[in-house]
Amino acid sequence: MNINFGYARVSTNEQTADRQIAELLKYVTDERYIYVDSASGVTNDRPDLNALKRAIRKGDHLYIHELDRLGRTKEVIKQELEYFRDQGVIVHFLDVPTTMIQFGEYGKFEKNILELINTLLIEVLTVQAEQEYLRSSKRRSEGILEAKKRGVKFGRPRYTYPIEMNQWYQEWKSGKITAVAFRKRLNLSNSGFYKIIKRYEEERMF
Numbered sequence: 001m002n003i004n005f006g007y008a009r010v011s012t013n014e015q016t017a018d019r020q021i022a023e024l025l026k027y028v029t030d031e032r033y034i035y036v037d038s039a040s041g042v043t044n045d046r047p048d049l050n051a052l053k054r055a056i057r058k059g060d061h062l063y064i065h066e067l068d069r070l071g072r073t074k075e076v077i078k079q080e081l082e083y084f085r086d087q088g089v090i091v092h093f094l095d096v097p098t099t100m101i102q103f104g105e106y107g108k109f110e111k112n113i114l115e116l117i118n119t120l121l122i123e124v125l126t127v128q129a130e131q132e133y134l135r136s137s138k139r140r141s142e143g144i145l146e147a148k149k150r151g152v153k154f155g156r157p158r159y160t161y162p163i164e165m166n167q168w169y170q171e172w173k174s175g176k177i178t179a180v181a182f183r184k185r186l187n188l189s190n191s192g193f194y195k196i197i198k199r200y201e202e203e204r205m206f
Contacts, residue, residue: 002059006034007052009069013038020065023094027063040072049080058088066095067126074126081122096122159196162186169200 006024008017017036024034033055035048056062062084064070070093071077084091092099099122162168164185172182183193 002061003033003057004028004061004063005052005056006063007036007049007069008034008065009037009039009046009049011038011040020069023065024063027061027092027094044076053083053087056084056087056089059090061090061092063092063094065093067093067122071126077122077126093122159188159192159199161200165200169197 004027006021006028008020008024010017010020015038021031021034021036025031028034035052037046037048039046052062067077070080081091094100162185168177168182168185171177172179177185179193183190186193186196188196
């Protein structure tokens, strides 16, 4: 039995794919078959997309909310589409109506015409998606440059040691408090704690 899969993508962990998922559930009957990545559309390092490729089979249908969710450049989109087509997977984009037509309802001639139309449409839309991505990247870079000129700082602020840092550090090293207790006092995650401790110890050497 063929399965309807869905794929959604957001660029950062701060964004939510809820809207995409809600639309995909109109075509995908089980949310378990919807794969969601929080990653840039220009990278191949997308764990859920890779997992989807391992799960999907010939004859299955793949629904994607928008063309640029599959990729942000023409090269990436083309590469992914070719992969799924080579696997015999039927890809549908919710924002490209002609890809939503079920070919089984038509004869061979009509099917060939629709495939040609979809190929041409996707070619045009992938170029548009890439151009929009490049424009957005340029605007973002220009905005960051101007902000830096005004003295705006980017990235996470540097961690500031509490005034009790040396006392707590000595208590930890002598075994009076555990690493967990020390970490909680510093209000740090486990990985963050050891990064800060390493930095603190390196600074103490000078």
